[in-house]
Amino acid sequence: MVQINIENVTKKFEKKNKVTMALQHINLDIDSGEFFGILGSSGSGKTTLMRIIAGLEIPTEGTVSFDQKPVSKDNKIITEVEDRNIGMVFQNWALYPHLTNFENIAFPLRIMRLKESAVNRRVKEIAELLDISEVLNKHPKEASGGQQQRVAYARALVKNPALLLLDEPFSNLDATIKDVARKYTKELQNILGFTAIIVSHDPADIFSLSRQVGVINKSLIMQTGKPIDVFTDPVSIEVARSTGEYNTILVNVKENGLRYNLSVGNMLNMDIDISKVKKSDTIEYPAGEVLLGFRPSDVIVIPSDMAGSSDLPRGFKECGEAEVAISSYYQGSFRVTLSFKDSSESFFCFHNTPLQPGEKVNIYLNPDLIHLFNAKTNKIIF
Incomplete structure (x- = not known):
C-alpha cells in the first residue's frame, strides 16, 4: 500500500x-x-x-x-x-x-x-x-x-x-x-x-x-x-453529467414571500422553500433565468387522463404538463422525451410503458432532489 x-x-x-x-x-x-x-x-x-x-x-x-x-x-x-x-x-x-x-x-x-x-x-x-x-x-x-x-x-x-x-x-x-x-x-x-x-x-x-x-x-x-x-x-452541470444522465431546463425564478417560484412559460410551475437555499456568502441566490437540473430517475410523468389515480412516492409534487415528443424502448423500460407547448425546453425520463407522441402528461418533481445552476457559468446555486 x-x-x-x-x-x-x-x-x-x-x-x-x-x-x-x-x-x-x-x-x-x-x-x-x-x-x-x-x-x-x-x-x-x-x-x-x-x-x-x-x-x-x-x-x-x-x-x-x-x-x-x-x-x-x-x-x-x-x-x-x-x-x-x-x-x-x-x-x-x-x-x-x-x-x-x-x-x-x-x-x-x-x-x-x-x-x-x-x-x-x-x-x-x-x-x-x-x-x-x-x-x-x-x-x-x-x-x-x-x-x-x-x-x-x-x-x-x-x-x-x-x-x-x-x-x-x-x-x-x-x-x-x-x-x-x-x-x-x-x-x-x-x-x-x-x-x-x-x-x-x-x-x-x-x-x-x-x-x-x-x-x-x-x-x-x-x-x-x-x-x-x-x-x-x-x-x-459538467459534474452532474459526468456522473450520469442529467436534465437541464431554463426556468424563470421569482421570489415569492418565503418561497421561490420556478416556471417555464405556462406549462411548468413549482415552488421551493427558501429555507432550503444554503445560507452562505459564497452561495448565489437565484433570480431571473437559471437552469433547473434533475436526474431522469427523479421525475415522474403520468398521462393526464390518469392523473390523480396513482400513488406517488413521498415528496413528489405536481408541477405542470408536458407533451410526449418521442418514446423509445431502452433497457427494459421506455425512454420518453417531453417538450413544453410554449417553450423550446425539453427533458427526458423513463416510463414502464410506452407513451404516444403528442400525448399529454402531468409532471411530478421532488423539490429535495432538484438543483439550480447559474445559466452562464453552469455552477451550482443550490
Missing part, C-alpha cells in the same frame, strides 16, 4: 509552437489502501494524470509524492517508473500475443531475475486467485475476453505492487461480464490490500469500485468526495 499526494500538478504539451494544457493545478490526496476513481470524458486529462502518477509522463509543474517522498517534481523524474512498485492494467490489456499466458504473467518476474522456482510458484498462486489456471499454457487469443483481462490483472499483480493503476479496464468487455470483472477487481483489492486508482469515463466503474472519486473536466479537478455525494450534490 502507498499514499499518493499530488500537489499543484500542471501538464503542458507543446507541438509546432502550439501549447496544449492537459492538466491545470491538480491537487489530490489518496490514502494508503484507498480505491480512488478518476472520472472524466475523453480528452479531459484523466489518462494524462494517471500516466504522471505512473512516471510515464513528467509534470510540467508540481509534485507527485509516494508516502511523502517526491517521485516527480517540476519537469523532473526523481523515481523511475520501474522503481515505483506499480502494477498497470491498460484498456487494451497489452498482452504479448506470441507468449503463452503463463509467460505473459511471468514477464515482470523474469525482469526482476527471480529464480525459476519462485516464478513458477508466484504465477500459479496468482492464476489460482484469479481462476485462470486452465489457460496458463494457452496463448491470449485462445482465451475469452474476460480471461484475457484476468491475465492482464495477474501480470500487474504478480510482483505484489503497492499501487495498481487501471486505465479504462472494462472498456473491451461485453456488457454481460463487466459486472463480474468489477466484482473480482474489488475482491482482489480487499484480499491483497494494494492502493488502487481507476481511470474511467463510465460512472458504473466508479460507483461499483471507488470509495473516493475526483471528477476531471477540461484539465481541471471539478469536485472530489464520496461517489454518492458527488452524484447527489454536483457542484456544476
